[in-house]
Amino acid sequence: xxxxxxxxxxxxxxxxxxxxxxxxxxxxxxxxxxxxxxxxxxxxxxxxxxxxxxxxxxxxxxxxxxxxxxxxxxxxxxxxxxxxxxxxxxxxxxxxxxxxxxxxxxxxxxxxxxxxxxxxxxxxxxxxxxxxxxxxxxxxxxxxxxxxxxxxxxxxxxxxxxxxxxxxxxxxxxxxxxxxxxxxxxxxxxxxxxxxxxxxxxxxxxxxxxxxxxxxxxxxxxxxxxxxxxxxxxxxxxxxxxxxxxxxxxxxxxxxxxxxxxxxxxxxxxxxxxxxxxxxxxxxxxxxxxxxxxxxxxxxxxxxxxxxxxxxxxxxxxxxxxxxxxxxxxxxxxxxxxxxx
Amino acid sequence: xxxxxxxxxxxxxxxxxxxxxxxxxxxxxxxxxxxxxxxxxxxxxxxxxxxxxxxxxxxxxxxxxxxxxxxxxxxxxxxxxxxxxxxxxxxxxxxxxxxxxxxxxxxxxxxxxxxxxxxxxxxxxxxxxxxxxxxxxxxxxxxxxxxxxxxxxxxxxxxxxxxxxxxxxxxxxxxxxxxxxxxxxxxxxxxxxxxxxxxxxxxxxxxxxxxxxxxxxxxxxxxxxxxxxxxxxxxxxxxxxxxxxxxxxxxxxxxxxxxxxxxxxxxxxxxxxxxxxxxxxxxxxxxxxxxxxxxxxxxxxxxxxxxxxxxxxxxxxxxxxxxxxxxxxxxxxxxx
Numbered sequence: 001x002x003x004x005x006x007x008x009x010x011x012x013x014x015x016x017x018x019x020x021x022x023x024x025x026x027x028x029x030x031x032x033x034x035x036x037x038x039x040x041x042x043x044x045x046x047x048x049x050x051x052x053x054x055x056x057x058x059x060x061x062x063x064x065x066x067x068x069x070x071x072x073x074x075x076x077x078x079x080x081x082x083x084x085x086x087x088x089x090x091x092x093x094x095x096x097x098x099x100x101x102x103x104x105x106x107x108x109x110x111x112x113x114x115x116x117x118x119x120x121x122x123x124x125x126x127x128x129x130x131x132x133x134x135x136x137x138x139x140x141x142x143x144x145x146x147x148x149x150x151x152x153x154x155x156x157x158x159x160x161x162x163x164x165x166x167x168x169x170x171x172x173x174x175x176x177x178x179x180x181x182x183x184x185x186x187x188x189x190x191x192x193x194x195x196x197x198x199x200x201x202x203x204x205x206x207x208x209x210x211x212x213x214x215x216x217x218x219x220x221x222x223x224x225x226x227x228x229x230x231x232x233x234x235x236x237x238x239x240x241x242x243x244x245x246x247x248x249x250x251x252x253x254x255x256x257x258x259x260x261x262x263x264x265x266x267x268x269x270x271x272x273x274x275x276x277x278x279x280x281x282x283x284x285x286x287x288x289x290x291x292x293x294x295x296x297x298x299x300x301x302x303x304x305x306x307x308x309x310x311x312x313x314x315x316x317x318x319x320x321x322x323x324x325x326x327x328x329x330x331x332x333x334x335x336x337x338x339x340x341x
Numbered sequence: 342x343x344x345x346x347x348x349x350x351x352x353x354x355x356x357x358x359x360x361x362x363x364x365x366x367x368x369x370x371x372x373x374x375x376x377x378x379x380x381x382x383x384x385x386x387x388x389x390x391x392x393x394x395x396x397x398x399x400x401x402x403x404x405x406x407x408x409x410x411x412x413x414x415x416x417x418x419x420x421x422x423x424x425x426x427x428x429x430x431x432x433x434x435x436x437x438x439x440x441x442x443x444x445x446x447x448x449x450x451x452x453x454x455x456x457x458x459x460x461x462x463x464x465x466x467x468x469x470x471x472x473x474x475x476x477x478x479x480x481x482x483x484x485x486x487x488x489x490x491x492x493x494x495x496x497x498x499x500x501x502x503x504x505x506x507x508x509x510x511x512x513x514x515x516x517x518x519x520x521x522x523x524x525x526x527x528x529x530x531x532x533x534x535x536x537x538x539x540x541x542x543x544x545x546x547x548x549x550x551x552x553x554x555x556x557x558x559x560x561x562x563x564x565x566x567x568x569x570x571x572x573x574x575x576x577x578x579x580x581x582x583x584x585x586x587x588x589x590x591x592x593x594x595x596x597x598x599x600x601x602x603x604x605x606x607x608x609x610x611x612x613x614x615x616x617x618x619x620x621x622x623x624x625x626x627x628x629x630x631x632x633x634x635x636x637x638x639x640x641x642x643x644x645x646x647x648x649x650x651x652x653x654x655x656x657x658x659x660x661x662x663x664x665x666x667x668x669x670x671x672x673x674x675x676x677x
Contacts, residue, residue: 051543166632196406196570198629201614205628223543226616249620267548268618269577271600277555278548278577284513285543 011083012039013217014063014185019077021055021062023288029075030288032058034241036077037316040185045211045218047232047249049225053285055241056221057107060187063219064102065094082184100130103178107190109170113162119146119173120158126180145176150206168199175206182214189221204231225268229253237261240285240297243316246324257325259304296328304329360430361532361564362395362418367427369410369417373637385636387413389588390427392663395532400558400565402579402596404572404611408633410588411568412456415534418566419453420444432531449479452525456537458517462509468495468520469505475527494523497560498553515546519553526557534566539574551578572615576600581669584608587644588636590663594670604672606651643675651676 019036022029033055040046048056061067063079065086079086081102086094098104106112114122123142127133133141139158146154149172162170171191178186188207192200204227211218220231228235228249235252237245237260245258256262266279283301291297295310302309306328314333316326326333370384387410395401403411416422418429420436429437436447452475455461462471472491476482482490488505495504498519509517518538525533535554539547551574558565569575575582582599584592584607592605603609610627617624629648634640640647646656655675663673 051545168632196633197572197614198406198610199632200616201626201628204616205626224616225544225618229618229620229622230616253619254621264544265618267544269548269551269573271573271576271612271615271617277552280548280552281545282549284515284546 013042014040015080017078020075043215047228047235048221050238054238100181102185103183104187105191149176185217187219244326360394361397363430365428368425370425391590400579402575402582403568405585409585451532452530454535454538498523532564536568592672
């Protein structure tokens, strides 16, 4: 087992290849995630940033196959986790991985805990599912876990119900559940969006500590560029279901290449800046139903739009030093054959 | 006019002409009912003795975490809630106890932009009617004039004329917030209370709305009370900022002084907690312990003392009052 792990050390822990997730609306499939590929290395924190409706949450749900069965489906692509193809697995096989090797923290700590079970029950459920453990051991382990996420009176809290806790405490419990089996990959979908800034600072600090202590990989999904800057090693910017820029965090903030990224950075009010006007992006993200079939999806809002932007779909390609951009301003993004439809 | 009389006049009414809004020791409590007879068994002290003033043409930002009473303060000023104690002076008049016709008259001059653009517009009403309603309520204009005016307002907030005949569900969040702003502007008020006007919006849309509010302020000479939890947004919008914690005002200052040199330990922690959108900036974080306590039973003395890294013995005993420690920089803390 250990030799296998060493072999994989250099290889990415997670590899998503050409993922396409569609939702069925009135009998037609609309792609919420369109042709997304990326890798996550062991011990890395990868950020995914984008505005609401850009497909970042749908993508994360696709990775561990938690999409609503009736409407959402993965049409194309593969998700390779630790050498295993998650999309090809049976439900019982993937259940062994969910919560153990890959776990997830959701945005709403108010709704992601079950209100009718105690905190202890919900924590121990994960332990019983994945580990051979006695009741006594499970209880002790849950108390230790709660302590490790900075809860001061775990012996009491374990018998309390979610409604007795504040938002920050619930998110700590969620994190304790997520790290219970020491996962290799943690997907955190807007873990601090519902929290106040001072509590957000506590939770981000905690996530960093846990990540470093367990050498875990994290996919951090957020709309807050400040959170990205503080937490991540690499960043992907998503727009309307596609990744439009992918680079390390320093380059993204100091040398953004895609017009959308530049505008997004200019739109945040800065604490130290004195800018009288913020840069704004005209219009809104096209809805899933009105998504242009070809061309760049940002074309209708882009200040640098060219005529071919509406006909040629730009590819996400390396423009140097691993900085990937999908924009026709860069020669690399043009499809090789150059076929114009 | 002689110099003497000018001086005298200015002297006499300086506080009245400068301050559009003045709040003195305002308290708003929500009763907690319980027991067999549903008697009042306690109070949620949502706003507990705050005082501040807003000058004409100025933007005062009110920040604080959820539950600190900033929205309650805004609503009490508009008299949508009944103040428990204290005084609200608007344009020199005491409006704390007015009611009926005179309250309606005053409300013409103060309007509100609400947080949730999805819940604050009537889904059954045409946008044109939503914006026309305040004008219709207060003036006897012909339908044609009314429509002209609404069209003008739509243009001012950057919406197309055909928005007049549409319904709220046909618009995005940012556009709905523009509709809310047009409705607030309809009566040409002096004061607009904006309660978290951009917190439901995405960054790119948020910047559009913030720019719009700034433009309108300049054009119509508006005074804003800008309530938000996002310190960087508040800094961008405001001239002066008040920081609230658990129903109390802990610090009031002009924005540059507040951000460059925050005095209250809570303000310091709040500012240090904001993630900076620049990975090269490494800053010292002050991480507060615990959560905001319940406003039903707030801690004694300074309400912040159980979480305060600088707490002294005195802090649990006596409540600090807001006092000026630097020019136009007031703080309520025993350290000063």
